Amino acid sequence: MNKWMITAAALLLTTPVMAAQNLTVWTRISQEGAKPFFDEFEKRNPDIRLQVEYIPGGKNHVNKLVAAVAAGTPPDVTTLDVIATEGFGRLDALLPLDDLVKSNPNLAEKLFPQGPLGTGRYEGRLYALPFGGDGSLIVYNKAIFKERGLDPNRPPRTWDEFTEAARKLTFSRGGGAKPDVYGFYYIPSQPSLTTFLWLPYFWMAGGTFNDREKMAFTFNSAAGERALGYLMDLHLKHKVVPPSAIGAAGTADNMVEFLQGRVAMAFAGPTVIGRVARDAPTMEIGLMPHPTPTADTRSTTFSGGDNVAIMKGISKDKLPAAIKLMEWLVSVEGQRLWQQTKFFLPVRVELLQDSYYATRPLEKAALEIFLTAHEPPVTAHYVEVQQYLRDAFEETAFGLATPKEALAKAAGRANELVKRTGKP
Amino acid sequence: MRALLDAVSLAIALLWLVPLLWMISTAFKPNPEIFRLPLHWIPEQPTLEQFWSSLRVAPFGRYYANSLFVGGLSTLLTLLFASMAGYAFARLPFRGRAALLGGMLSSTMIPFQVLLIPFFILMTALKLVNTPYGLVLAYVALYLPFAVFMFRAYFLSLPREIEESARIDGCSWFGVYWRIALPLARPTIAAVGIYTFVEAWNEFFVALVLTNRTATRTLPVGLALLRNDVNGISWGQVMAGSVMACVPAIIVFLLLQRQMIAGLSRGAVKG
Amino acid sequence: MSVASQQAARLRRPRGDSWGAAIDRAAGFLLSTPALAVLVGLMLYPLLYAIWLSFVQWRPAASAWIGLANYERLFADRIFWIGLGNTVFYTAWNVSAGTTLSLSLALLMNRPTMAARFLRLAIFMPAIISAPVAAMAWLWVFDSDYGLLNQTLASLGLFETPVPWLNSPFHARWSIVIVNIWLGTGLSSILFLAGLQDIPKELHESAMLDGANAWQRFWAITFPLIRPTLLVVLVIKLIGSFKTFDQIFIMTGGGPLYRSETILIYLYRQGFEYFDFGFAAAVGVVFFMIVAALSLAQSLLLGRSPK
Numbered sequence A: 001m002n003k004w005m006i007t008a009a010a011l012l013l014t015t016p017v018m019a020a021q022n023l024t025v026w027t028r029i030s031q032e033g034a035k036p037f038f039d040e041f042e043k044r045n046p047d048i049r050l051q052v053e054y055i056p057g058g059k060n061h062v063n064k065l066v067a068a069v070a071a072g073t074p075p076d077v078t079t080l081d082v083i084a085t086e087g088f089g090r091l092d093a094l095l096p097l098d099d100l101v102k103s104n105p106n107l108a109e110k111l112f113p114q115g116p117l118g119t120g121r122y123e124g125r126l127y128a129l130p131f132g133g134d135g136s137l138i139v140y141n142k143a144i145f146k147e148r149g150l151d152p153n154r155p156p157r158t159w160d161e162f163t164e165a166a167r168k169l170t171f172s173r174g175g176g177a178k179p180d181v182y183g184f185y186y187i188p189s190q191p192s193l194t195t196f197l198w199l200p201y202f203w204m205a206g207g208t209f210n211d212r213e214k215m216a217f218t219f220n221s222a223a224g225e226r227a228l229g230y231l232m233d234l235h236l237k238h239k240v241v242p243p244s245a246i247g248a249a250g251t252a253d254n255m256v257e258f259l260q261g262r263v264a265m266a267f268a269g270p271t272v273i274g275r276v277a278r279d280a281p282t283m284e285i286g287l288m289p290h291p292t293p294t295a296d297t298r299s300t301t302f303s304g305g306d307n308v309a310i311m312k313g314i315s316k317d318k319l320p321a322a323i324k325l326m327e328w329l330v331s332v333e334g335q336r337l338w339q340q341t342k343f344f345l346p347v348r349v350e351l352l353q354d355s356y357y358a359t360r361p362l363e364k365a366a367l368e369i370f371l372t373a374h375e376p377p378v379t380a381h382y383v384e385v386q387q388y389l390r391d392a393f394e395e396t397a398f399g400l401a402t403p404k405e406a407l408a409k410a411a412g413r414a415n416e417l418v419k420r421t422g423k424p
Numbered sequence B: 001m002r003a004l005l006d007a008v009s010l011a012i013a014l015l016w017l018v019p020l021l022w023m024i025s026t027a028f029k030p031n032p033e034i035f036r037l038p039l040h041w042i043p044e045q046p047t048l049e050q051f052w053s054s055l056r057v058a059p060f061g062r063y064y065a066n067s068l069f070v071g072g073l074s075t076l077l078t079l080l081f082a083s084m085a086g087y088a089f090a091r092l093p094f095r096g097r098a099a100l101l102g103g104m105l106s107s108t109m110i111p112f113q114v115l116l117i118p119f120f121i122l123m124t125a126l127k128l129v130n131t132p133y134g135l136v137l138a139y140v141a142l143y144l145p146f147a148v149f150m151f152r153a154y155f156l157s158l159p160r161e162i163e164e165s166a167r168i169d170g171c172s173w174f175g176v177y178w179r180i181a182l183p184l185a186r187p188t189i190a191a192v193g194i195y196t197f198v199e200a201w202n203e204f205f206v207a208l209v210l211t212n213r214t215a216t217r218t219l220p221v222g223l224a225l226l227r228n229d230v231n232g233i234s235w236g237q238v239m240a241g242s243v244m245a246c247v248p249a250i251i252v253f254l255l256l257q258r259q260m261i262a263g264l265s266r267g268a269v270k271g
Numbered sequence C: 001m002s003v004a005s006q007q008a009a010r011l012r013r014p015r016g017d018s019w020g021a022a023i024d025r026a027a028g029f030l031l032s033t034p035a036l037a038v039l040v041g042l043m044l045y046p047l048l049y050a051i052w053l054s055f056v057q058w059r060p061a062a063s064a065w066i067g068l069a070n071y072e073r074l075f076a077d078r079i080f081w082i083g084l085g086n087t088v089f090y091t092a093w094n095v096s097a098g099t100t101l102s103l104s105l106a107l108l109m110n111r112p113t114m115a116a117r118f119l120r121l122a123i124f125m126p127a128i129i130s131a132p133v134a135a136m137a138w139l140w141v142f143d144s145d146y147g148l149l150n151q152t153l154a155s156l157g158l159f160e161t162p163v164p165w166l167n168s169p170f171h172a173r174w175s176i177v178i179v180n181i182w183l184g185t186g187l188s189s190i191l192f193l194a195g196l197q198d199i200p201k202e203l204h205e206s207a208m209l210d211g212a213n214a215w216q217r218f219w220a221i222t223f224p225l226i227r228p229t230l231l232v233v234l235v236i237k238l239i240g241s242f243k244t245f246d247q248i249f250i251m252t253g254g255g256p257l258y259r260s261e262t263i264l265i266y267l268y269r270q271g272f273e274y275f276d277f278g279f280a281a282a283v284g285v286v287f288f289m290i291v292a293a294l295s296l297a298q299s300l301l302l303g304r305s306p307k
Helices: A002-018 A031-044 A060-071 A082-090 A098-103 A114-118 A142-147 A159-168 A191-204 A222-236 A272-279 A316-330 A349-353 A361-371 A382-397 A403-421 B002-027 B049-057 B060-091 B097-107 B112-125 B132-157 B161-168 B173-184 B186-202 B205-210 B219-224 B235-270 C003-011 C019-025 C027-053 C069-076 C078-109 C114-128 C131-142 C148-155 C172-197 C201-209 C214-242 C246-251 C263-273 C277-302
Strands: A021-027 A048-054 A077-081 A129-134 A137-141 A182-185 A263-268 A285-288 A304-310
Touching: A021 A060, A021 A316, A031 A048, A031 A316, A031 B049, A048 A316, A060 A077, A060 A082, A060 B112, A060 B205, A060 C263, A077 A082, A077 A316, A082 A304, A082 A382, A114 A129, A129 A316, A129 A361, A137 A142, A137 A361, A159 A182, A159 A222, A159 A263, A191 A222, A191 A382, A222 A382, A222 A403, A272 A285, A272 A361, A285 A361, A304 A316, A349 A361, A382 A403, A382 C263, B002 B049, B002 B235, B002 C078, B002 C114, B002 C131, B049 B235, B060 B097, B060 B132, B060 B173, B060 B186, B060 B219, B060 B235, B060 C027, B097 B132, B097 C027, B112 B132, B112 B205, B112 C027, B112 C263, B112 C277, B132 B186, B132 B205, B132 C027, B161 B173, B173 B186, B173 C019, B173 C027, B205 B219, B219 B235, B219 C131, B235 C114, B235 C131, C019 C027, C027 C277, C069 C277, C078 C114, C078 C172, C078 C214, C078 C263, C114 C172, C131 C148, C131 C172, C131 C246, C172 C214, C172 C246, C201 C214, C214 C277, C246 C263, C263 C277
Parallel strands: A021 A048, A021 A077, A182 A263
Antiparallel strands: A077 A304, A129 A304, A137 A263, A137 A285
16 A cells, blocks of 8 residues: 555656656748658657747847747747847846856857857857858859850859959840840849848958947948949949839749749859759859959858757756757757758758768859858847838849948948947 | 710720739730830730749738638627627616717728837737738728628617517527527628628738738738839739739629628618 | 717616626626727827837846937937828828829719629739738839839830839839738728718719709719718828838838838838837837827817727
């Protein structure tokens, strides 16, 4: 009798330990892009159950996370747009990871490339680790290059070469007065792309985005004007971009002109490889890094993608499971799943040596370009400043202001924000 | 004259439907055909590919069920509360009635977006975020004032004699409301019910904020999530999703249009 | 006290002191209790909360009281005024052109033919589909390069270069006016149709015998008799237009360069993109006061009860 009771008590006591632990995870990545990561994790850790919310589409994920933080109902773990990481750091919504990465060899800082890792820092503390990478690049149509007498295996490298190539690639196939093929496609005011596209040119021109010591935004420098002037001249002066791209942010399929063979080069991200394979399977494409202002400048790109973070409100008993999940998501083995879902690029340099890439030159090129990525600027006001820059680009594109005027106005708005909030 | 007006009517009607017909046409085209110029109306290689691609991204069956449940329950509650209050306002003087009526009428002018953040916090305290019930409460608050005002106007327009004789026969006010006034208000119930249901079914902004799980999302939100910021809009997928989102409403409308239009018209005339 | 309530008071005859009688006496209050609860709990309380929020710098843990700073910043922001101006712009077009179009279409529908019935069906269709569906359909029609509208205009030889319907600061808000009217005409023309059908045929017949032409009959008979409906339609359109959000949010998000911005899109951006809940609440409070003032003016103009 006694024995039986003890057994029962023991059973009752151990039950909570044996019961599967639940973790709530939010992500802005689609199911197709992220589900394999979570499925595999559950398979390897049968004692942990994940409740994953996929919240794709623009700013939906960020908006919902803000609201949930406000209401005190955040998830346990989230992946989030690298540029939103600082905003949540500012809201004090994420768990600082500094101690963790020092003591846990599976999460050590030295495992990650500097550009992507820098996106997880805010005010000297580390709030998130890189999970998936996304760097801007330029895709080009090899057939049009050949058609216009350009070497498809030696894409333009400098700004001048690029302009020259784009002018050659803008022509009228049908023989009409207006071109029916354009050299380059990009939408000047695509919200996420303003920084994604312009910042590499800005950095290569020698610009510094902001000075946190002096609490000032400094992107309205000569470098800023030069970078913006260069990109806008492709539209306004050289007319190598289809006019309909101006202002088309959010109202068009950004890749369709390229896929239709109506433009030779287009601004894109790594997902373009899958898109071309699906929608224009016969098209032969190449990927090139952003051209540089001079022949001896190193090309760079913007470090986009998603980080993974643990929410500050997580309960103590769930923390070990959350750390386990994080370890898995950033591990080499986990990162290899990007080769399968292709939503983002891996953030581990080791993977470049994978035999997988030996037979996939395009994916290898995209990963190589991404690994040159420049760390994004650190500011508490990324979203706002991005909007101000977007306004500046639109004003320039519509001919309502010069790059100098537009950037000065944007910097003025940004600095006003710094003054008001007291945060750089 | 009659033939001319008929021709004009037909032309306007077709022109009016062009965006919807074009949406349907696009939804059945494979990707290369969507962008082939010159554009053509009849798909040359009709395909369901876009629908499958939409369904892979979004569980539309779940969205339908959610929209139906949320729309149905909010309509039911709105009708019940509004007819009760409308009757009280029309027939039963009580202390504070004028103030309450004034508050009710002026609350129709509060745009719900203004209340969204506080409302979200309130719903969280009640543990109703991410349940259909939070959304139902929001919709009842949104549509109730207008409904009260419609019912009150209708009850005011009814002749008093039947109710008076029922009172003299010893019927309680609840009895009068339930057994006499409410059955007489059938046209208003239909009009307000349809209005509320259609509004709740179509509502976008509140639903976007108050539901962040696939399991509780409604159709309009599910549709809006088909869009992707970086790559822009995948037209075939989005058009197929749009068709799926509005087909049930259109079928119901075509079946019930006589009653719906009659109900709405009568409601408005009495209102 | 109105005649109606005097009559009702006369009818209130207590029968004994039983519970039933007491409850019966309180019937008016009891019947309106659920509505009262909704009004207080789900509207008044959040409204007061929003007003409080508008005076603070919001933080999830501890918000700081900053007095009128949010309002000062709001009134100094050019974009707020653009949004407000556009809201008025959209409303003006909905109320004027939208109402005129609805009435004209209702006159066309008010005939006993198949074509008229089909017209009624077609015009009402947009009211059935949701605004996001409509926004998506129109986005596609408006597409600069592959949109039906530009391609049709090009094939008719009307325009050489594609018209940037939604992509230019000069066109966007006009394109949105088209979509607003397309979405809003269904309900109002059905309401007009109902009003028209209530006009006794004999009136028109006798006027015809008197030799009045269609134009004269419209102004002498139809218009005066349709006036109550007209007021209802105007009220619905005025209120509805001020709250328009979905289709503009989906089609342009207020751009390019805020030229299609509305005050609610401004509110959304401040609240859900910039995380500035306090400031967004201030926008909301100002918007609420404008709308309230408008409704007050309207009920003064149209008589106390806008029925």
